Amino acid sequence: TQLLEQSPQFLSIQEGENLTVYCNSSSVxxxxxxxxxEPxxxxVLLVTVVTGGEVKKLKRLTFQFGDARKDSSLHITAAQPGDTGLYLCAxxxxxxxxxxxxxxxxxSLIVHP
Amino acid sequence: DVKVTQSSRYLVKRTGEKVFLECVQDMDHENMFWYRQDPGLGLRLIYFSYDVKMKEKGDIPEGYSVSREKKERFSLILESASTNQTSMYLCASSPTQGTIKGYTFGSGTRLTVV
Structure with a gap:
């Protein structure tokens, strides 16, 4: 049983687009x-979210922890080719x-120039 | 710069060989972990250790064993390598249990069993 479900599995976008990745669980x-x-x-750790409803920003990356602490999201604004990589929640x-x-x-995110 | 160092980046072994994967951390972390990573399956926990000489089975321990004789070193052993153990192996360490302090990963060992 996968405790943490991520979606989508793959994303292929153009430079400058926005995207959101989701991490969901039935557990708190x-x-x-x-x-x-990176391949x-x-x-490499980007961020830790601890408090329900918490929002953290890291340059163009915005991380949110759900109020019930069962889910989280990662939003990237104006994606760049350097954002290409595999994003994992834990x-x-x-x-x-x-x-x-x-x-x-x-x-797995690919950002095309 | 704190580090988790895995002894080999690439390794090719024959079926039936005994394989040792070494991992050393210089951060004085209590906790160390071994994962394998396969496409579509994510990171799967093989074994972990929360103290010297202590070991606990993870989700997929079959065919593997570990050794932690010193705090900084955690070794993964494939007793008799098989082709289905071809994978990327990642070692990680953390200062605390849980995720609050984060895990530091090594660069991985890509093992091919032929």
């Missing part, structure tokens, strides 16, 4: 994170006293 998370992964490299669920990390399957 104490925090969610977004990572970007041949490991994921959370941790509690199991027997340990916190187990879980990742969505990712959204």
């Amino acid at each position: 998370f104490s925090s969610l994170q977004w990572y970007r992964q 041949g490299e490991g994921p 959370g941790a669920y509690e199991d027997g006293g340990s916190y187990i990390p879980t990742f969505g399957r990712g959204t």
